[in-house]
Amino acid sequence: MVPIPGGTSPMGSEDFYPEERPAHPVRVSPFLLDRAPVTVAAFARFVEATGYVTVAERTPDPRDHPGVDPRVLVPGGLVFTGSAGPVPLRDPSRWWSWVPGASWRSPEGPGSTVLDDRSDHPVTQVSWEDAQAYAxxxxxxxxxxxxxxxxxxxxxxxxxxxxxxxxxPGGRHLANTWQGPFPYWNTGEDGWPTTSPVGTYPANPYGAVDLIGNVWEWTADRWTASHPGAVASPCCVPDDPRRPHTGPEHPRDAFVVKGGSHLCAPEYCLRYRPAARQPQERDSATTHIGFRCALDIG
Known part of the structure; x- marks a missing residue:
């Protein structure tokens, strides 16, 4: 883990997507953060030690999916499949597919594997619940x-x-993001058309890698459509703001993911920025979401 110093930091942006507004300062206490996203190898050790079964490997409960034919409620996850050519960017179903059998072991579905050739890549196909269990x-x-x-x-x-x-800067890619026209042609100009081994790109000044790009990362905070309003006085800057999940749990509860991923493209998802944020249903498991852990100091 690497130490993250405390202090006042900007949060949000007024210049991009509505959910990033309003920009405002926050104070964060010092804490420790995993240097990198949790890798396939690390998650495999967790599963071996505990026998844990991820959400994507469980049969969905029909009560959580009213109106859906129970015969299609089988273990699986969302897989980025791209498109054959240009498509309207308002319809993600053009490039995402539900694939039975997709899991952290086989992110793209049966026949794909990461345990041997991608063990040092971020683990994917993990839900918020899975990330919490590992933490x-x-x-x-x-x-x-x-x-x-x-x-x-x-x-x-x-x-x-x-x-x-x-x-x-200087034509150098500093994070694993999409290059080329989305969602049908990733040129792989940076050498990695999908996920990359953690630490492939330079560490930030705190020593952490892949906080931007590669995979989105789950946070502890429940989703809100915008940030709280800016405070009127410096004395009232929020200290360690948290939006924990409260109330009855439901698989469709949404939590904040941060950092963007290898699928973020300028014309569709300019979210490989610190201020960017996105909601994700807690039971979602996909090929572009992972996580890392934190720890309080003291």
Whole structure:
């Protein structure tokens, strides 16, 4: 783990997507954060030690999916399949498919495997519940949205990207994102058309890698459509803000994911930025969402 210093940090942005507004300062206490997303190898050790079965490997409960034919409620996950050519970018079903048998062991479905050739890549096809289970086993927790954003900024302040104002300074890719026209042609210009081994790209000033790009990362915070309103006085800057899940649990409850992924493209998902945020249903398991853990200091 790497130490993330406490202090006041910008959160949100006024310049991009509505859910990032309003921009406002937050104070975050010092904490420890996993240097990298949890890898396939690390998750395999957890499963071996505990016998844990992920959400994607369980048969969905028909009561959680009213109106759906029970015969199609089988274990599986969402897989990015792309498209054969240009498609309207308002319909994600053009490039995502539900694949029976997809799981953290076989992210793209039966026949795909990561245990041998992608063991050092971030684990995917893990739901919020799975991430929580791993964190509990490891004696850690998921980071809050504010902690993740503060860490990804790396002390750089209110910059567009984690490393400054340019997406590819000097033509150099500093995170694993999509290159080419989305969703039908990823040129793989940076060498990685899908996930990449953790640490392939440079660490930020705090020593953390892949906080931006590669895979989205689950946080501990329940989704809200916008940030709270800006405070009127510096004395009232939120301290360690958290939006925990409260009330009856339901698989469709949404939580915040941060950091963007290898599928983020400028024309569709310009979210490989510290301020970017997105909702994800807690029972979702996909090929572009992973997680890392945090730990309180003291």
């Amino acid at each position: 509990h086993w490891a004696g850690r927790r998921l980071p809050t949205e504010a902690e993740h954003e503060s860490a990804s900024r790396g002390g750089a302040g209110d910059t567009v990207y984690a490393w400054g104002g340019e997406r590819c």
